[in-house]
Amino acid sequence: MSEALNSAWFPVAGAHDLAERHIFAGELHNVELALWRDDDGCVNAWDNRCCHRGARLTLGANTGHRVRCQYHGWQYRSGDGQCIVLPAASQTPPPTSVCAHTFAAVERNDLVWVNLNLPAGHPACPPQGDWLIAEPGAGRTQRALQSFVLHAGAATALAGVQRYAAFDARLSGDPSVALRSSPRAVHLSWNEDGQALQLFFLLQPARTDKTLVHAVLEAPADAVALGPWPARHQAAMKRLRHRLIDEGRVSDVPLSTADDAYVPPPPQPKVRQRGSERLLKARVTRVTEVAQDIRSFELEPEDQGDIGALADFIPGAHIDVLTPAGLLRQYSIVSAPGEINAGSARGVRGVTIAVKREPDSRGGSASMHGQIREGAIVEVSRPKNHFRLANSGGALFLAAGIGVTPLLSMAGQMAATGRLHALHYFSRGAAHVAFRERLDALQDVHLHLGLSPEATLAQIQSILATMDPQMDIYVCGPRPFLDAIVGAAQALGLGADRVHFELFSNTISHQNDKPFKVRLARSGVELNVPVGQSLSDVLSEHGIAVETSCEQGVCGTCMVTVLEGTPEHRDVYLSEDEKRAGHCMQACVSRSASEMLVLDL
Amino acid sequence: MITLYDYELSGNCYKVRLFLEILKIPYVKHPVEFYPGFEHKSDALLALNPLGQLPILDDAGFVMRDAQAILSYLAQRYAPGSHWYPVLDARRLGETNMWLAFANELTATSSAARLQQLFEFELDADKARRGAYRLFRILDEHLWLSERQPDGGWLCTGGQPTIADLACFPYVMLAPEGGISLLDFPALRRWTDRVKRIAGFTVMAGIFPASPSRQQAPTEHGAITM
Numbered sequence: 108m109s110e111a112l113n114s115a116w117f118p119v120a121g122a123h124d125l126a127e128r129h130i131f132a133g134e135l136h137n138v139e140l141a142l143w144r145d146d147d148g149c150v151n152a153w154d155n156r157c158c159h160r161g162a163r164l165t166l167g168a169n170t171g172h173r174v175r176c177q178y179h180g181w182q183y184r185s186g187d188g189q190c191i192v193l194p195a196a197s198q199t200p201p202p203t204s205v206c207a208h209t210f211a212a213v214e215r216n217d218l219v220w221v222n223l224n225l226p227a228g229h230p231a232c233p234p235q236g237d238w239l240i241a242e243p244g245a246g247r248t249q250r251a252l253q254s255f256v257l258h259a260g261a262a263t264a265l266a267g268v269q270r271y272a273a274f275d276a277r278l279s280g281d282p283s284v285a286l287r288s289s290p291r292a293v294h295l296s297w298n299e300d301g302q303a304l305q306l307f308f309l310l311q312p313a314r315t316d317k318t319l320v321h322a323v324l325e326a327p328a329d330a331v332a333l334g335p336w337p338a339r340h341q342a343a344m345k346r347l348r349h350r351l352i353d354e355g356r357v358s359d360v361p362l363s364t365a366d367d368a369y370v371p372p373p374p375q376p377k378v379r380q381r382g383s384e385r386l387l388k389a390r391v392t393r394v395t396e397v398a399q400d401i402r403s404f405e406l407e408p409e410d411q412g413d414i415g416a417l418a419d420f421i422p423g424a425h426i427d428v429l430t431p432a433g434l435l436r437q438y439s440i441v442s443a444p445g446e447i448n449a450g451s452a453r454g455v456r457g458v459t460i461a462v463k464r465e466p467d468s469r470g471g472s473a474s475m476h477g478q479i480r481e482g483a484i485v486e487v488s489r490p491k492n493h494f495r496l497a498n499s500g501g502a503l504f505l506a507a508g509i510g511v512t513p514l515l516s517m518a519g520q521m522a523a524t525g526r527l528h529a530l531h532y533f534s535r536g537a538a539h540v541a542f543r544e545r546l547d548a549l550q551d552v553h554l555h556l557g558l559s560p561e562a563t564l565a566q567i568q569s570i571l572a573t574m575d576p577q578m579d580i581y582v583c584g585p586r587p588f589l590d591a592i593v594g595a596a597q598a599l600g601l602g603a604d605r606v607h608f609e610l611f612s613n614t615i616s617h618q619n620d621k622p623f624k625v626r627l628a629r630s631g632v633e634l635n636v637p638v639g640q641s642l643s644d645v646l647s648e649h650g651i652a653v654e655t656s657c658e659q660g661v662c663g664t665c666m667v668t669v670l671e672g673t674p675e676h677r678d679v680y681l682s683e684d685e686k687r688a689g690h691c692m693q694a695c696v697s698r699s700a701s702e703m704l705v706l707d708l
Numbered sequence: 709m710i711t712l713y714d715y716e717l718s719g720n721c722y723k724v725r726l727f728l729e730i731l732k733i734p735y736v737k738h739p740v741e742f743y744p745g746f747e748h749k750s751d752a753l754l755a756l757n758p759l760g761q762l763p764i765l766d767d768a769g770f771v772m773r774d775a776q777a778i779l780s781y782l783a784q785r786y787a788p789g790s791h792w793y794p795v796l797d798a799r800r801l802g803e804t805n806m807w808l809a810f811a812n813e814l815t816a817t818s819s820a821a822r823l824q825q826l827f828e829f830e831l832d833a834d835k836a837r838r839g840a841y842r843l844f845r846i847l848d849e850h851l852w853l854s855e856r857q858p859d860g861g862w863l864c865t866g867g868q869p870t871i872a873d874l875a876c877f878p879y880v881m882l883a884p885e886g887g888i889s890l891l892d893f894p895a896l897r898r899w900t901d902r903v904k905r906i907a908g909f910t911v912m913a914g915i916f917p918a919s920p921s922r923q924q925a926p927t928e929h930g931a932i933t934m
Contacts, residue, residue: 168919256892
């Protein structure tokens, strides 16, 4: 990252300006900003445009952890700006490319600082030397005062602010006032009533003809000092502005409009990251043996900057967890959005996941069981909202074994909003039934224990035959369980669009593997994918990083766009329609039916 | 029964509808075609208000004009002793009347710019916009200090909204329709969110609701605590 990019930090608001559930309208270098704080206090700075139809996000609503555009209700989440709800297609997850244009933002000196050249989440560096301000000294505190708009360029505003002392009743006659100045800041220091006081003025170039003057007072922390300062500073700035207008240096009213001055945000460096680089640290606040071979893990974000990262998701979501064995694994969230973990010492909102120890584990579940204890730190992704409730009158949940996890969260949502639901939980025996207390909170729960495959099928047929016709069916369990339900639904004439499912694993046969070629459209490079190697392996061997996660065609992480050729899909992530269309494929498992595939890479 | 002679797109009619909704007072709307029919200048309506303006309120035969005056009447008639119009507190009564008068200044500027923009009335829109900008700056600076008071956040002291907040609200929110951006007035924008969260708040064309406050909806998706 070049120094120039990292140094372009500007103050854009006082920390107090970003009120709870409010979207603050800002402007920097003619780029309009939507600045908002989530319910956990994390600050977001986005381009003020919905990426759908360009409506201003500042017309929309801050609902706690999302901003909802006023125009068509698209909802963007705090942190990475990902769009997670499209109301017109609420049951399908929006593509990951639908995302707010985010900027790096940080709170320092009681101000909000933004860097237009860097995306959210980029580590911030402290303000550079010519801002003149630093962290407050020991026993001292900094408070932002009111920011003022001057309709003039930054140089004129700077010359004006240098005259500030003359417009404050007490400073104007004080010979002890020392003034320092830089091209974008002014610093006053003096002694008053035995206290060393400092005022920092920082200039924000909003538009070429409009400059914002931020002011930060630094005073001893024990002096309840701020008292008269909001009014005193406002009075001085009003007098100063009035004088500058009288002198013809500053305009009384805007010289341009944001519409006329509008420029799109500058391009940001596109870094293609592997999944693991976007993970956040989470603390394991509690580990519970919830059933035979099943442990639940309560997680909460560890770093203050990520503190709200697990608070908001759509029931049915999963997170990726980097297991101690070094494998990235998907685990569904059992808890409801916004739950404060029972084991949390800090009252932070987190998630509960459950992990079943698999006898033929490739290392993921065994290492979670063997090595993760309370207090451990694990790396996890933000929630991924792939599996979700459709807009239907009711929900019939069919779970087998550990597949109950996402369905519990979804059923909790149905119960909390008073909608019709029933949960059928198939398990090997009473000792294998997890989350009894969560099951008790639901209304219509049926346990089916120790049934043979034939008895399971008969039970499924009977449930579907008598289900409420308003309900959609949600399934999570192993493949044969899903197949039995899909078959039974078909036999009863229930449309395939009424059966929603999530699989935790995929069985792939390599018997018919054939070698094929891929051409990468952007570089023209051609590669051979031999038998015994996956497309994603071949790509990463040649330095083309494709993010992978489950490596069995379940999670959708490694999706690549197909421009020409016919993929042979082996995943369980894409829908049948998407597979037929053939515009994308999962690079970890899927291969090619044609000799050549042209990929958008 | 109350009859409101009403025009859907009028901010001054809207503030009366808003207050009637907040107080949960049933009323009947009598729609008046302000534009393009200029029905408010018809003989029938001039008989009710010789100034030829809307809204007009008829409460069981008692006929009133002027939105601000109507708000004060409704407050004292239907919510006496409430925070909406603090007649027993001389200072707060004075403050409320001062900001009610300010609402008329907003009508003369912000609303005028909008009338020119929406209906091409023959008005000096640039002059109206400059005037509105200066008024909004006064409001913003007042509200910035008010936010820092323990019982602040509203136009008048006392920690609760008054009819002055409702009176000033519509032509702040509708200002962008007259070509006046609120970008330079952060404290004013925060105050509009507070007004939108008053119980009973209702919308009009161009004025959208706010999300519920955290007190009203601690989590936005119906979370249950285990």
